Amino acid sequence: MAEQHPVLGLLQKAQFMTSAPRLSACPPGIGHEVAFVGRSNAGKSSAINALTRQRQLARASKTPGRTQLLNFFGLDEERRLVDLPGYGYAAVPEAMKIAWQKELQNYLLKRDSLRGLMLLMDIRHPLLNYDVEMLKWAQAGNLPVHILLTKCDKLNRGPAMITVQNVAKQLKEKGLHATISLFSALRGIGMEDAADKLGEWLHYPPTEADAIPEATPVAEDSAPSA
Ligand SMILES: Nc1nc2c(ncn2[C@@H]2O[C@H](COP(=O)(O)OP(=O)(O)OP(=O)(O)O)[C@@H](O)[C@H]2O)c(=O)[nH]1
Numbered sequence: 001m002a003e004q005h006p007v008l009g010l011l012q013k014a015q016f017m018t019s020a021p022r023l024s025a026c027p028p029g030i031g032h033e034v035a036f037v038g039r040s041n042a043g044k045s046s047a048i049n050a051l052t053r054q055r056q057l058a059r060a061s062k063t064p065g066r067t068q069l070l071n072f073f074g075l076d077e078e079r080r081l082v083d084l085p086g087y088g089y090a091a092v093p094e095a096m097k098i099a100w101q102k103e104l105q106n107y108l109l110k111r112d113s114l115r116g117l118m119l120l121m122d123i124r125h126p127l128l129n130y131d132v133e134m135l136k137w138a139q140a141g142n143l144p145v146h147i148l149l150t151k152c153d154k155l156n157r158g159p160a161m162i163t164v165q166n167v168a169k170q171l172k173e174k175g176l177h178a179t180i181s182l183f184s185a186l187r188g189i190g191m192e193d194a195a196d197k198l199g200e201w202l203h204y205p206p207t208e209a210d211a212i213p214e215a216t217p218v219a220e221d222s223a224p225s226a
């Protein structure tokens with residue numbers, strides 16, 4: 001058997017930490033965190049389950065809008081994945097949608113440990129309005145984005161590759177930056193590419209430069225408030 005990708009090894013250690021309804025209820029923003037975003041039903045929870053090789057870790061369902069909170073999964077003391085509620089779910093009442101959007105924005109703009117976004121899009125419906133908004137927004141906030149074109153098992157290889165090229169072309173035309181890869185939770189396609197990106201953002205395996213200096217004084221009073 002081929003040697004396992006080190007990041008896939010780390011991901012298998014994932015454990016559910018907490019569900020937070022708002023930024024102030026999130027676990028301490030220490031270390032590195034990657035959030036999975038995208039339309040409702042894009043396959044976020046399924047992707048987290050596939051990457052961590054845990055069938056039931058993040059709740060996947062046929063009912064769109066199932067993920068209603070910021071769900072945190074700890075990988076080790078300093079690294080986490082976050083499953084975010086999907087946007088664009090029509091059946092959620094308008095007032096709730098607005099409240100959620102506010103919380104989501106709050107998290108995306110203010111979370112200190114957030115290193116990057118995995119933006120998931122069903123390969124059959126890529127770059128819809130909300131996805132473009134998310135990309136613009138991430139770019140404005142200097143947050144890097146990696147696009148996973150999910151459910152790629154639904155297309156043959158040829159059309160799937162053409163979709164990758166089309167998405168890349170559209171991004172370029174819009175002046176947006178993101179890396180792109182194919183993904184299928186069902187078939188396990190694109191796991192290593194996703195793991196490469198997660199490793200880059202989660203600083204894993206850690207290098208010497210990532211080591212936390214032992215004697216760093218914590219200047220609580222003089223810490224700049226965000
Ligand atoms: N064929 C196929 N179906 C998939 C794949 N990934 C997810 N699905 C299906 O797509 C549906 C939605 O998946 P979820 O993972 O729950 O989607 P989500 O983005 O977490 O949805 P919300 O929590 O509502 O935002 C489920 O019925 C999954 O079984 C895939 O790789 N291939």
Ligand SMILES: [Mg+2]
Binds near residue numbers: 046
């Ligand atoms: Mg979900």
